[in-house]
Amino acid sequence: MPLLSGRKPLSLTLTFLMFVLFLSTAACADGRVAQAPAEGRFPVPKYIFLFIGDGMGPAQVGLSGAVLDSSSTLAMTGFPVLGTITTHAEDRYITDSGAAGTALATGSKTSVGTISMKSNHRDTLRTVAELARRDGMRVGIVSSVGIDNATPACFFSHNAKRSNYYDIAAQMASSGFDYFGGGFAEGDFLQNRLNGSVNRTDIPTLMRSSGYRVVSDRSSLRSVQPGTKCWAYTGYDGKAAMSFEMDRKEQDISLAEFTREGIRLLDNPNGFFMMVEGGKIDWACHANDAAAAAHDVVAFDDAVREAEAFSRSHPDETLIVVTADHECGGLSLGNGRRGYDSRISLLRRQKVSLERFTRKVAGWQASRNVSFSMALDSVKVYFGLGDASADSSLVLSGEERTVLSKAYRGGSAKGAAGSAASGSAAGFASAVTAMLNAKAGIGWASNAHTAVPVQVFAAGVGSEAFGGYYDNTGIAGKLIRLARFGERR
Template sequence: MSKISKKVAGLTLAGAVAISSLALAPKKEEVEAQDKKKQPTNVIMMVMDGTSSTATTLSRWYKGGNLAMDQMMAGGVRTYSAESAITDSAPAGTALATGHKSDDKYIGILPSVVTSPGLEQVSEKDAQRPVANVLEGAKQQGKATGLIATSEIQHATPADFSAHTTHRSNYGDIAEQQVYQNIDVVLGGGKESLSPGTGKNARKDGEDLLQQLERKKYDFVENRDELLNTKSNKIWGSFAPGALAYDMDRATTKPSEPTLADMTGKAIDTLKKDKDGFFLFVEGSKPDWAAHANDPVGMISDVLAFDAAVKKAVDFAKKDGNTMVIAVADHGNSGLSIGSQNTNSTYPHTPVSAYIDPLKKAKMTVEGALSQLKPDKSNLKEVAALYGLDDLTAEEERKLMESKNLGLEMAHMLANRANLGITSTGHTGEDVFLYSYGPERLFGLVENTDLPKKMAKFMGFDLGQLTNKLYANAKEGFEKKGYTTRIDTTDANNPVFVAEKGNQKVELPANKNIVKVSGVANELTGINVYNGKDFYVSESVFKLVK
C-alpha cells in the first residue's frame, strides 16, 4: 500500500470510528493530557489472542453496556504474516513485539519464506536470525518489565515478547530464555515447563528452573492470595501446570487462580516503583482457544475478562499521565458472525435478545461444562444444561451421545440456538481493531509491525540498533578476533558455543545470559540464542575477551 493510500485508509477508518463513537470518546481534557510526554515513560501492551471484531461486539451485547476498550478505539490493524494472508499466533506476536513479519511457528526471529505482497525478501544469511523485542529494549533502558498470560507463559504470544526460537512448541528453550531474561514480574500458567518430569512439556535438559528462580530471588507464588499479598519487586507466578481456567469457569473449577485483572493490577503496582518506568505485556490468551473450539460463551467469557484488565491499565494511565496503552487482537479466529442461515429472511426484525438470551443460559464454557462430565456420560443432560443447552430434543440428545467431538457438537448446537454463524475452527485473515490510549497514541489503519516501532520510539530506543547490540553472530565475531569456533552438541538438550585461542576458552550456553571465560562465569546484557545453525550473542561478549 502506498503512503498516500495508507493515509487515506487510516483517515477513513479513524473518521468512521470517530463519527460512530462520539459518546465513547475520551473527554477533551483527557485527549490533551495524552499528548504530553515526560519522563519516565511506561508502556502497557495488551493482546486478546484470536479475537475477531464480532466477538468483541457480541461481548458488548452480552454485557449490556460499553466496554473499557470502547473509549480507546483508534483504528485497525493488518495482521497477515510474511507468507500468508492468515497468520499463526507465533509470527503475529513476532510482528507485534519486534516490528518484523515472520513465518508460521517462528518466535522472535526473521522469516525464511516471504511471499506476501509488498514485503522485502530476507537474505539466506539472515533467515531465522533473532530480532530484538520491545521488552528487551525496555530492559536495556533500565526499565522494569512484566509478562502476563492466561495460557502457559511459554505460549506463542508471550514467548514472542521474551524469547527467540524456530518453533513455538520449544517450551523448554522458551522457559529457559524467559528465566534468564530477568523479567521482573512473570504471571500465568506453565509451571510444568520449569522443572524436569514426565509431563509433555516438562524439561528435557535436566535443569530445574525453580531453583534458578530462587537463586535470582524471585518470590514464587502459586495462587491468588499469595500474589496479592507479596511485597516483592520480583514475582514469578505459576498458577497452573498448563493454562489457566476460563474466567467464567474459575469459581467452580479453579477458585484459587487470579483473574487477568488481578494479575494486571498487581503487575502495575509492582512495576511502577521503578524510577525509570516500565514495560508490561498482557495477554488474554483464551478467547483464541474458545474460537478454535467454536465456543461463543468461552469467547465472551475471556473477552470480558480481558476488558476488565484493560480498565486496570487505562485507569492507571489516566492517573499517571505518561503511560502508553495499546490493546489489540493478534488475528481473527472462527469466522464468527452475528446472524446465520437461521436469519436469512428475518434479520431486519430479529431482536438482540434472539442472539444473547440463549448464551445467557450458559453457566460455564464448553471446557468447564465438560470437566463435569462423568466417564459413562450418565450426566450428559446436566452437563449440556450447564452450557445452556436445556430442554434437549431426542434428536439433540442422540447427536451428543454419539458425537466423537462432544465439545464441538455442543458449541455448534448453542451457536445455532443463538443464531450465530461460524465458518472455521482455524484462524481468519481480517483486519482487527486497534485500541490505544496515552501520549503519542496511534490512529488509523496500521500494520501490526508499526506498533512495536511506536512503542520503542516512545521508550527511547531503535529496534534495529538493539538487534545488532543483542544478537551478533558469534562465529563471525570470534573468528574476527582470531578464535577457532565450534558448537558443542554432545548434550543435544544443552548446546554450547565454544571459542578458543591459545590458553583462553570461551563457552556460551544456549538460552542463558552467561558466558564462561576460562571457566569464570560472567552475566551478559542479553541471552545466547541458537537457531539450529548459528549462535547469536550480545556484542558485550566481545568486550570480555582479548
Template structure:
C-alpha cells in the same frame, strides 16, 4: 502550538469527552491529556494488551451480552472500545495469509514478519530479532509479561524468547527463567517438558532468586523489593493455564489481579513496559464456545481497566495499546436460522465452559456408563447450558454427537466430514455450544484462525499515531517511537 491549533485541540478534547459520556462509563477514561500529549509525549509507562483470537466479532459479542444483561436494548461498550484512538490492523504471516500466534506475536514484538511457528526469529531460524520488551529493559525500564495461558505459549514467548519452533517448550521456558525481566504472571510454564537430568525453569528461577507465588496467599504477599524478580502463576483444572472466566471459583487469581500486581511490582521512576495477553479468548473460539470467549473478553477488559486507572493518575506519561493477534473461529454475529434476529439472553443461560463439561460431566459419564443414553445426560446439559425445549433437528444433532462421543471419535477425526462437524473436540460438547450459539444468532466458520483484520485501540501519550489502517509490524514501530522518542533501536540481537 499556535492559538488556532490549541483551539482545535481543545475542541477535539471536548468532542471526545462528550462521545465517551454518551457511551456510558465516561468516568473510566480521562481524556484531558489527549491534546498536546497525545502527539508528542514520550510514553514512560506502556501497557500493551493483546487479545489472542480477538477481532471485532469477539468485541461486539461481548458488548452485546453486556447490553442484554443490563436490559439496555443496545450493546454496552467495553472500556477499551471507548478509547479515542482506533485503527484496523492486518495480521498475515511471512508464509501465510492466515497467521498463527507465533508469527503474529513476532510481528507485534519485533516489527518483523516471520513464518508461522517461529518465535522472534527470521523464517530460517538463523537470526534473532530484538523485542520491544528487551529494548525497554536495555533502556532501564522494568518489564512484565502476563498471560491467562501458559507463559511459554507463543504470544508471551515472543517477547522474551528466540526459537525456530514455538513447540520447543523446554528451551523457551529456560529462556524465560534466564531473562532479565522483572515480572511474569499468569499460567505456569510447562516444567513437565523438562528433559531427564536437566534443571527445570522453576529450578533456574529459584537459583536466580525469583520471588515465586503459586497460590492466592503467596500472591497477595508479593511486595516490591529492590532488584527482585517475580513469578506468579495460578493454574486451572485442565491445563497449566488459568481457568476460563466462566469456570473460575473464588480461589482463582484473575487476569485483572495479575495486571494490578504487575503495576504494583513494576512501578518506578524509570518507567515500565507490560504486555498482557487474554489468551483464553482464542482457546474458547477454537472450540466454538461463544460464552466462554465472551466472558474471557470481559475479563480481558477488566484487566485493561486496571491500566486505565493507572493512566488516570499519570495521564501525561502513560500509553495503553490494545489489539488482537488474529481472529479465531470465524465468529459471525448472525446465523441463517435466525436471519435478522439475535437473542443474546440464550448465551447468558450457559453456566460453564465446554472444558468444564468435558472434564466433570462427560468424561466420568463415559467411564462409568459406557452404554448410557443421551436421556441420562439431558438434565446436566440443561443445567449447564440452559438448552431446553429441543426441536427435532436439535435432538437429532445431539443424538448423533452423543453416539460419536461415546464411541471415542474425538482426538483424531477419521474423515474430513467429522472434522468439519466437530474440529477434533468432543462431538457432544461442541454440538451443544453450536446449538446454543445458533439460538442466540451466532455462527462459526472455523476451528482455526482466519485472516480478517483486527481492531487496535490506544489511549494516552503518543497515542494519536495508532489511528488508521496498518499492518501488525507497524504497531511495533509506533510503540517503539512512543517509548524511545524516535531514538534508533537495533533490530537484531
C-alpha cells in the same frame, strides 16, 4: 468572475484557509478522522501497557456484550483512538501466534511458528520489552495461557520453533525481566525428558536460581515486595493455561489481579512496560465456544481496566494500547438459520465452557450410570436448552433431540449449526454448544485462525499515533519511536 480564475476575494480566501485548517486539526471523538501528528512530537510515555487479545477480532469484541449487563460497556471500546491492523505472516496470509506475536513484539515479519527471529532462523529480533529493559524500565509479561506459549514468548525469548517449550521457558530465567504472571510453563512438563545424557532442571528451580520468587497463590503474590523479581502463576490445566473465565475457581487468580499486582511490583521512577495477553479467547474460538470467548473478552477487558485505573493517577505519563494478534474462528454475529432475528443474549444461559462440559460428559459415559434423559436435564441446567419456560427459542425440536441422542449414545450426526458431532464426550458437548450458538444467531466459519483485520484501541500519551489502517508491525514501531528507546540514557 469564475470561482477558480483570477484573484479570490480576501474573505473567500480566509474562509477557505480556515476550513482547511479545521479539517487538518479536527478529529472525531474516537480519533479516527484526524491525522496524528508526527510521533516524535508526543511526550515520552513513562508507563506503557500493551494488551493483546489472542484471537480477538471485531466480532469477538462485539460478542462480549452478550454477557454484559445492558448498562455496562467494555473499557477498551471507550478509548479515544481506534485503529485497524492487518495480520498476515511473512510466508502465509493466515498467521499463527508466533509470527503475529513477533510482529507485535519486534516490528518485523517472520514465518509462522517462529518466535522473535527472522525467518532464516539465524538472526534474532530485538523485542520492545527487551528495549525497555535496556533503557532502565521494569518489564512484566502476563498471559492467561502458558507463559511459554507463543504470544508471551515473543516478548522475552527467541526460538526457531514455538513448540520448543522448555527452551523458551528457560529463557524467562535469563531475560532479566521483573515480573511474569498468569499461566504455568508447559516446558516444565518436559523437564524430566533426557537432553542428551542429563536431565534438565525444572523451570521453577531455574527461576529461583536466577533470583525470582516463585508463587502460586493470591496471598503469596500479594506479599511480594516491589523490586523483587517474581514469577506468579495460578491453577492450570494440562497445557499450563489458566481456566476459562467462566470456569475459574474462587481461589484462582484472575487476569485482572495478575495485572494489578504487576503494576504494584513494577511501579518505579524509571517507569515500566507491561504486556498482558488474553490467550484463552483464542482457545474458546478454536472450539467455537461463543459464550466462553465472550466471558474471556470481558476478563481481558477487566485487566485493561486495571491499567486505566492506574493511568488516572498518571494521566500525563501513561500509554495504553489494546489489540489482537489475529482473529480466530471466523465468528459472525448472525447466521443463516435465524437471519435477522438473532438472540445473542441466549448465550447468558451457558454456565460452563465447552471444555469443562466435555469433561463432565466423559465422566458420565465412563460411569455408565447417566442416561440420555439425565444428560438432557444437565444440558438444561448448564446451557438452558430445553427450558421453554425461560425462552421459547430454547425448546429442543425432535430433530435436535435425535442429533443429541446419537452423539451421546455413540452414533454420529450433524450439529444444528452444521458441525460434525462424533459419538464421544467431545462430540456430544460440541453438538450442545453448536445448538445454543445456532439458536443465538452465532455463526462460525472454521476452527482455525482467519486473516480478518483486527482492531487497535489506544488511550493516553501518544495514543493518537495508533489510529488509522496499517500493518501489525506498526504497533512495535510506534511504541519504539514514542518511547524513544535508545535515547533515554
